[in-house]
Amino acid sequence: xxxxxxxxxxxxxxxxxxxxxxxxxxxxxxxxxxxxxAKRARVSHAAPYHHFKGKxxxxxxxxxxxxxxxxxxxxxxxxxxxxxxxxxxxxxLGAAYIRFxxxxxxxxxxxxxGVAPDKAFPDPDDHGQKNFNGLxxxxxxxxxxxxxxxxxxxxxxxxxxxxxxxxxxxWVERGFCGTPFERLxxxxxxxxxxxxxxxxxxxR
Amino acid sequence: xxxxxxxxxxxxxxxxxxxxxxxxxxxxxxxxxxxxxAKRARVSHAAPYHHFKGKxxxxxxxxxxxxxxxxxxxxxxxxxxxxxxxxxxxxxLGAAYIRFxxxxxxxxxxxxxGVAPDKAFPDPDDHGQKNFNGLxxxxxxxxxxxxxxxxxxxxxxxxxxxxxxxxxxxWVERGFCGTPFERLxxxxxxxxxxxxxxxxxxxR
DNA sequence: AAATAATCTTTACACTGTCAAGATTATTTC
DNA sequence: GAAATAATCTTGACAGTGTAAAGATTATTT
Numbered sequence: 233x234x235x236x237x238x239x240x241x242x243x244x245x246x247x248x249x250x251x252x253x254x255x256x257x258x259x260x261x262x263x264x265x266x267x268x269x270a271k272r273a274r275v276s277h278a279a280p281y282h283h284f285k286g287k288x289x290x291x292x293x294x295x296x297x298x299x300x301x302x303x304x305x306x307x308x309x310x311x312x313x314x315x316x317x318x319x320x321x322x323x324x325l326g327a328a329y330i331r332f333x334x335x336x337x338x339x340x341x342x343x344x345x346g347v348a349p350d351k352a353f354p355d356p357d358d359h360g361q362k363n364f365n366g367l368x369x370x371x372x373x374x375x376x377x378x379x380x381x382x383x384x385x386x387x388x389x390x391x392x393x394x395x396x397x398x399x400x401x402x403w404v405e406r407g408f409c410g411t412p413f414e415r416l417x418x419x420x421x422x423x424x425x426x427x428x429x430x431x432x433x434x435x436r
Numbered sequence: 437x438x439x440x441x442x443x444x445x446x447x448x449x450x451x452x453x454x455x456x457x458x459x460x461x462x463x464x465x466x467x468x469x470x471x472x473x474a475k476r477a478r479v480s481h482a483a484p485y486h487h488f489k490g491k492x493x494x495x496x497x498x499x500x501x502x503x504x505x506x507x508x509x510x511x512x513x514x515x516x517x518x519x520x521x522x523x524x525x526x527x528x529l530g531a532a533y534i535r536f537x538x539x540x541x542x543x544x545x546x547x548x549x550g551v552a553p554d555k556a557f558p559d560p561d562d563h564g565q566k567n568f569n570g571l572x573x574x575x576x577x578x579x580x581x582x583x584x585x586x587x588x589x590x591x592x593x594x595x596x597x598x599x600x601x602x603x604x605x606x607w608v609e610r611g612f613c614g615t616p617f618e619r620l621x622x623x624x625x626x627x628x629x630x631x632x633x634x635x636x637x638x639x640r
Numbered sequence: 641a642a643a644t645a646a647t648c649t650t651t652a653c654a655c656t657g658t659c660a661a662g663a664t665t666a667t668t669t670c
Numbered sequence: 671g672a673a674a675t676a677a678t679c680t681t682g683a684c685a686g687t688g689t690a691a692a693g694a695t696t697a698t699t700t
Contacts, residue, residue, distance in 0.1 A: 244679090262466075265655080266656080266657065266658090276679065276680045277656095278657095278659085279678080281657095281659080287656095287657065344609045361614060386617075387631075387632040390603075390617060390628060390629050391629050394599050395598050396602070397611070398597065398598035398599055398601035398603070398605065399598040400602075402548075402601055407548055407601070410568075411568055421594065424591050424594060425594050427591075428591040428594070428595045428636075429595055431636060432632075432633065448648090470687080470688065479648075479649090480649050481649090481688095482690085483648055485689075486647055486648070487647090
């Protein structure tokens with residue numbers, strides 16, 4: 233039997249998540265409606281309620297998918313830079329963060345628009361945590377530190393995260409409009425910022 | 437004649453902006469409806485359309501008001517630190533940026549949620565530009581540079597902006613949940629990140 | 641005083657999120 | 671395998687939403 237044409241959809245949950253993401257990519261995140269998502273999945277307007285408690289939970293699922301995809305990209309960036317300095321790897325990590333946001337603004341927005349406060353929905357795999365641990369390890373490697381991260385290390389982790397997150401947000405939300413950075417591409421901007429911050433993490 | 441009770445409101449435009457801001461502060465930015473804004477201003481649900489083309493333009497006006505308020509705070513921060521090093525002033529500027537976002541998350545969100553792309557609405561005073569120029573000047577002062585800012589200076593401007601903006605976004609959107617930074621307050625976090633980045637801007 | 645413009649209200653419409661009740665299919669139980 | 675149960679999807683309904691058009695009221699200009 234063809235599951236695509238049966239009364240039951242087969243894998244509607246994933247279809248809804250994908251439809252939401254693509255719809256957000258096309259029309260912006262604020263104009264994604266549950267009904268159009270359902271229509272795009274060729275399903276009635278109330279069908280999503282059998283897989284999600286409501287719109288918020290669907291958007292949260294999109295966010296989790298985003299964290300998963302980002303985790304994949306970050307891991308790739310690390311594995312591509314095994315034969316480099318520790319700072320090369322940290323820089324590659326940061327560049328991957330920004331590149332992911334620029335390439336998938338819809339996912340990125342879903343990930344950082346009030347997702348955390350709704351702790352009602354648990355994170356099965358917690359890719360966000362994995363990303364964070366990878367960042368800590370990369371900073372530690374730069375400082376030649378092992379074991380429990382020191383406070384100075386955690387301060388640098390905070391700084392590194394803030395830098396790339398700020399760049400990502402400003403780019404995604406068009407924050408550079410009206411400034412001299414307006415004309416530059418993400419690649420150039422991220423490269424410059426990372427090079428500029430090198431003395432912070434590569435000290436000695 | 438009492439303007440508050442006449443058929444004409446008197447200063448409905450400002451009342452609508454304020455109502456939108458306070459409503460966003462209470463119920464979150466996504467659940468602010470034009471109709472409730474109008475109700476809060478004791479006016480019929482279609483009255484706002486005589487002052488704004490639609491919901492988007494009203495939100496844009498809130499964003500502009502946010503830039504104005506932020507400009508005030510940043511100027512204050514500068515004037516409070518006249519008798520300090522150049523880096524003190526830059527740090528104060530950054531701290532003010534983060535503090536503003538933490539104290540006025542609704543304004544901050546309105547300012548950086550796809551405001552720029554709608555270039556249809558002009559900015560009368562452009563406080564965003566003023567803020568940016570202040571940042572450039574502060575970085576230049578740290579480097580003892582005068583005249584046209586060099587590329588190295590602009591790179592540092594980019595880095596400084598990204599750092600404080602990233603911190604602000606992560607705090608406002610609860611991005612630190614699930615990390616060791618979760619328990620710390622904004623003040624501590626911003627202070628640490630600024631101190632941590634000092635060698636970048638205070639070099640020599 | 642009359643005419644015009646600005647401001648606000650009323651009415652209407654399509655669209656939204658959500659729920660309840662019923663229809664259809666899959667899975668379990670005997 | 672047949673009956674019972676659960677899972678999934680549909681239909682219908684409701685209050686709220688943004689927006690537009692047309693009418694009512696007040697300010698401003700002529």
